[in-house]
Amino acid sequence: MSVLEIDSVSIHFGGIKALDNVSLRAGEWEIVGIIGPNGAGKTTLFNCITGFYQPTKGKVRYRGKNISKMPVHARTAMGIGRTFQNVGLVKGTTVLQNLVTAQHLQVAYDPWAGILGGPSTFAEERRVDDRARQILELLDLEEVRDARVADLPYGVLKRVEIAAVLATDPDLLLLDEPGSGLGPEEAHKLGDTLLSLRKEFGLTIVMIDHHVPLVTRVSDYMYCLNFGEVLAEGKPDDVRRHPEVVRAYMGEDPDQPDDTMVVQPEEEYV
Amino acid sequence: MTTTDETRSIPIVDDLTSEIPPVIDEEFTDESDEVEAFRPSKAGWFARGLVWAVLAWLVFAYPVNFFSPFNVGVSDADTASLAVIFAIVGLSLNVLLGYAGQISLGHQAFVGIGAFTSAYIVTDLKLSFWLAIAIAATFGAVQAAALGAISLRVSGLYFALVTLAYGTFAEEFLFGITALTGGEGGKPAPRPVAFADEYRYYFLCLGFLALVLWLDWRLTRTKAGRGLMALRENPRVASSYGINVKAYIMLAFVVSGLFAGIAGSLLAHHDEVIVGSRFNFQLALIFVLMTVVGGLRDRVGVVIGSVFFALLGSGKLVTMLNLGGFFEGVLGLPTEFVALVVGPILLLLTITKYPGGIGQQVAPIRVWLSGRRFDRHAGAVQEVEVNDVRA
Amino acid sequence: MILNELGIVLVTGVLQGSVYALVALGIVLVHRASGVFNFAQAEFGTVALFGAYAALTLWGWSYPMSLLFGLLLAVAMGLLTERFVIHPLRDHSRVTLLVGTAGVALAVIGLQFWQFNDTLIMSMPKIHDGFYVTPFGAPVSVQQMITVGVLVVVTVSLALFFRSPSGLAIQAAQQEPTAAELVGISVRQVSMATWAIAALLGGLAGVLSGPNTTFTAGFLTFGAGRALLPGFMAAVLAGMKSMPGAVIGGLVVGVVEQLGSLTVFVELPGARAAMLFVFLLGVLLVRPQGLFVGRAVAA
Numbered sequence A: 001m002s003v004l005e006i007d008s009v010s011i012h013f014g015g016i017k018a019l020d021n022v023s024l025r026a027g028e029w030e031i032v033g034i035i036g037p038n039g040a041g042k043t044t045l046f047n048c049i050t051g052f053y054q055p056t057k058g059k060v061r062y063r064g065k066n067i068s069k070m071p072v073h074a075r076t077a078m079g080i081g082r083t084f085q086n087v088g089l090v091k092g093t094t095v096l097q098n099l100v101t102a103q104h105l106q107v108a109y110d111p112w113a114g115i116l117g118g119p120s121t122f123a124e125e126r127r128v129d130d131r132a133r134q135i136l137e138l139l140d141l142e143e144v145r146d147a148r149v150a151d152l153p154y155g156v157l158k159r160v161e162i163a164a165v166l167a168t169d170p171d172l173l174l175l176d177e178p179g180s181g182l183g184p185e186e187a188h189k190l191g192d193t194l195l196s197l198r199k200e201f202g203l204t205i206v207m208i209d210h211h212v213p214l215v216t217r218v219s220d221y222m223y224c225l226n227f228g229e230v231l232a233e234g235k236p237d238d239v240r241r242h243p244e245v246v247r248a249y250m251g252e253d254p255d256q257p258d259d260t261m262v263v264q265p266e267e268e269y270v
Numbered sequence B: 001m002t003t004t005d006e007t008r009s010i011p012i013v014d015d016l017t018s019e020i021p022p023v024i025d026e027e028f029t030d031e032s033d034e035v036e037a038f039r040p041s042k043a044g045w046f047a048r049g050l051v052w053a054v055l056a057w058l059v060f061a062y063p064v065n066f067f068s069p070f071n072v073g074v075s076d077a078d079t080a081s082l083a084v085i086f087a088i089v090g091l092s093l094n095v096l097l098g099y100a101g102q103i104s105l106g107h108q109a110f111v112g113i114g115a116f117t118s119a120y121i122v123t124d125l126k127l128s129f130w131l132a133i134a135i136a137a138t139f140g141a142v143q144a145a146a147l148g149a150i151s152l153r154v155s156g157l158y159f160a161l162v163t164l165a166y167g168t169f170a171e172e173f174l175f176g177i178t179a180l181t182g183g184e185g186g187k188p189a190p191r192p193v194a195f196a197d198e199y200r201y202y203f204l205c206l207g208f209l210a211l212v213l214w215l216d217w218r219l220t221r222t223k224a225g226r227g228l229m230a231l232r233e234n235p236r237v238a239s240s241y242g243i244n245v246k247a248y249i250m251l252a253f254v255v256s257g258l259f260a261g262i263a264g265s266l267l268a269h270h271d272e273v274i275v276g277s278r279f280n281f282q283l284a285l286i287f288v289l290m291t292v293v294g295g296l297r298d299r300v301g302v303v304i305g306s307v308f309f310a311l312l313g314s315g316k317l318v319t320m321l322n323l324g325g326f327f328e329g330v331l332g333l334p335t336e337f338v339a340l341v342v343g344p345i346l347l348l349l350t351i352t353k354y355p356g357g358i359g360q361q362v363a364p365i366r367v368w369l370s371g372r373r374f375d376r377h378a379g380a381v382q383e384v385e386v387n388d389v390r391a
Numbered sequence C: 001m002i003l004n005e006l007g008i009v010l011v012t013g014v015l016q017g018s019v020y021a022l023v024a025l026g027i028v029l030v031h032r033a034s035g036v037f038n039f040a041q042a043e044f045g046t047v048a049l050f051g052a053y054a055a056l057t058l059w060g061w062s063y064p065m066s067l068l069f070g071l072l073l074a075v076a077m078g079l080l081t082e083r084f085v086i087h088p089l090r091d092h093s094r095v096t097l098l099v100g101t102a103g104v105a106l107a108v109i110g111l112q113f114w115q116f117n118d119t120l121i122m123s124m125p126k127i128h129d130g131f132y133v134t135p136f137g138a139p140v141s142v143q144q145m146i147t148v149g150v151l152v153v154v155t156v157s158l159a160l161f162f163r164s165p166s167g168l169a170i171q172a173a174q175q176e177p178t179a180a181e182l183v184g185i186s187v188r189q190v191s192m193a194t195w196a197i198a199a200l201l202g203g204l205a206g207v208l209s210g211p212n213t214t215f216t217a218g219f220l221t222f223g224a225g226r227a228l229l230p231g232f233m234a235a236v237l238a239g240m241k242s243m244p245g246a247v248i249g250g251l252v253v254g255v256v257e258q259l260g261s262l263t264v265f266v267e268l269p270g271a272r273a274a275m276l277f278v279f280l281l282g283v284l285l286v287r288p289q290g291l292f293v294g295r296a297v298a299a
Helices: A042-050 A072-078 A095-102 A111-116 A119-138 A154-167 A184-201 A212-218 A236-241 A243-250 A259-268 B042-064 B074-099 B107-123 B129-153 B156-172 B198-221 B223-233 B235-240 B245-271 B281-294 B299-313 B316-320 B324-330 B335-352 B357-369 C002-034 C041-058 C063-086 C094-115 C142-161 C165-175 C177-182 C187-212 C228-237 C243-259 C271-286
Strands: A004-013 A016-026 A031-035 A057-062 A080-082 A172-176 A204-208 A221-226 A229-234 C131-133 C139-141
Touching: A004 A042, A016 A031, A016 A042, A016 A057, A016 A204, A016 A221, A016 A229, A031 A042, A031 A184, A031 A212, A031 A236, A042 A072, A042 A080, A042 A172, A042 A204, A072 A080, A072 B235, A080 A154, A095 A119, A095 A154, A095 B223, A111 A119, A111 B198, A111 B223, A111 B245, A119 A154, A154 A184, A184 A204, A184 A212, A212 A236, A221 A236, A221 A243, A229 A236, A229 A243, A236 A243, B042 B074, B042 B198, B042 B357, B074 B107, B074 B198, B074 B223, B074 B245, B074 B281, B074 B299, B107 B129, B107 B156, B107 B245, B107 B281, B129 B156, B129 B245, B129 C271, B156 B281, B156 C094, B156 C228, B156 C271, B198 B223, B198 B245, B198 B299, B223 B235, B223 B245, B235 B245, B281 B299, B281 B335, B281 B357, B281 C094, B299 B316, B299 B335, B299 B357, B316 B324, B316 B335, B324 B335, B335 C063, B335 C094, C002 C041, C002 C139, C002 C142, C002 C165, C002 C187, C002 C228, C002 C243, C041 C063, C041 C094, C041 C187, C041 C228, C063 C094, C063 C187, C131 C142, C139 C142, C142 C165, C142 C187, C142 C243, C165 C177, C165 C187, C177 C187, C228 C243, C228 C271, C243 C271
Parallel strands: A031 A204, A031 A221, A080 A172, A172 A204
Antiparallel strands: A004 A016, A004 A057, A221 A229, C131 C139
């Protein structure tokens, strides 16, 4: 059984078809990459998986269970974690506080017990605080632990966001453009991080990115979306050489796809 | 469209990093970790201890004329109780406005419901005060929850209108039901015998303020408070963190209603005869004023702001500072109207120039008192953010 | 006779509602311009009223000059509000701006208490003292008829104005500030003009309704002539967008409120407040986009 199954999902907003009959699978511990030009519907797909949108047609299944109608927080409880394109963190507070807040579902006491201030709540708070610090250590972020999120540079925030999402104890990790704003070397380092996270936490990862080399290197399987449809899917190397995919990025029929030409999509993102 | 029916297996991870030169990451270094934790000197401890002692005396001894060279009369203790009650209301509104980002322009209704419930239970049902205050708190919570349910369907600014209409509705309709509220003559609300005395009633109110402060403190330090803070700023990220946004908004309303119900009950028995017309629109505005000027999300600020406005509104502050002559003589402003002029000016100043309100001004002292170094910029706030509503 | 009563409700409601309509027009105008819920809108009226009162009663000016003075005072208040509260806070959240306008309203009420604290209850003569009683018993004063007339004139003028080049400029600035600036429209001036017009509308509401009763500080916000909440309700009916909707909305709210005066409810004090509350809830829960806006706009 796949961890994640998108079964012929379509979304219509008024007259616009943001997604049209998209099907996608991610198996246990797989890394699945999704590429495609801007506006292809990739983030819309993520919003569907996480519950911010409801599909007009089709189903979203998580470990066989139909979650298409579940609210967002319930999906997080099931183990779906997600990062956002514009860095999804609570900006007005510290990095540590974000990590502690992200463990919301792991905090053992009832919210009302917390308000009353029973003795067990103090101990639980300490535990959650410690775990937050551990995760920050793991990702090399101890220096920024007490810094306000709003004050930190973008590159650091991308890592903080991953730390926060790990704090929610996910099984399935949805990464929305984790490589955006990163240069080729940093993107490479990110790839390493993702691979080691997968091993260490037993994660299944689905990632959207414009860094086609990064996605190609790291993914076990890849999809290319365009205009809300799946344009191509398959082994990463096959997909990136696929004429339709190249045409989607380049806008015209290439004579001979080769590595240098396909690397050019890096220029796509700003 | 190519598909593959090979079984997809996990490839062996290649270790490529050895071929690539190490990257120097742009790190944000926070240097405070390298400095040793600050510890005050002996003189520093002594100074802090002295200020704490003065504050303790101000709260526990001065209003009840204990151990004090000043002669604080009974009516002053009466005002002191009122100030404490206002502080509880401020904390109640702060939960809604400050933590959850919900606008309440009808908060006087929350308090009024608690007041009349308590009065009714003691006078008509002849039950004990302690039961009455508990039920008043519950009724406050229930009524707040009803409004909370509405707030889930009606967004931000429109909800403000609903609370405005609700406040007027409560004042004129609910509190006009003579059978329950005693109509024009009001409803008697006798105090519990053990606390009938002005000075003792003051301590009763202080006791409840301590309870509310404890609950508020635990709220902000545990998952409920964090949930509220996250959802107020960014509901999408909050639900992504697993926070059930709707449920926590309801929780905020319930907690706010609980606190307001307690304040209402204390208010009723403070006045000893509680009249519906006391809960008018001006009171609602004063509540919002004192919470915003006090400083949203700053417990200490809200308490100080509420006390300030209670003392100002009752004229006591002007008398205490001997400014009556100045206001009346020089400015032609009778004491009873000083609050009405000073209040809004402070509000506008807070919003435009000092968003953290009194809390922000007091923050350096508060930080110093807790044993840390005096930092003039502690508690700096950019904007009076209630929430980011776009409706 | 219930029919007579309903007739009275209708007539009184429309007359009262014309004041609400004037307030609602100002609210809608400001909301379209700045996205702000202007809680000071009713106080524009009280300020105009007090100004007219002072000019007439304290300084002995003629009635027309006093009215003019009052209206100019209201416009001044509008411009000052824009300059010192709205403009500095333009990047802050809408809620902060709402609290800011509430602060302005309160400050102005405080000033009223301050300046007029020896005569707390004031009254002002009407433009014309006559009144009629309709066949079924509804009282109609000439003052109220004049108010309705002013409303009609104002509505027509606004409709024509917004078709004129200046009116179009205002709409452009409201809908696309950046593009408007690029073609030479000063968004700042538009903002000031909008607030001046809104203040004028509020001022008219004040000077026309004030003479109907005795008044005190805060008259139009929470006093005897309170029109802030009904004005907002009318604006909600108009979807916060439509000017004709604001007018009709004002009349509708006036009538709904008067339903609380039916003898059926005489035992229930505050029936009018209850009517308004229930009606507002109903509209917001059932049709939040208002009665006069086509598609549902995301609230």
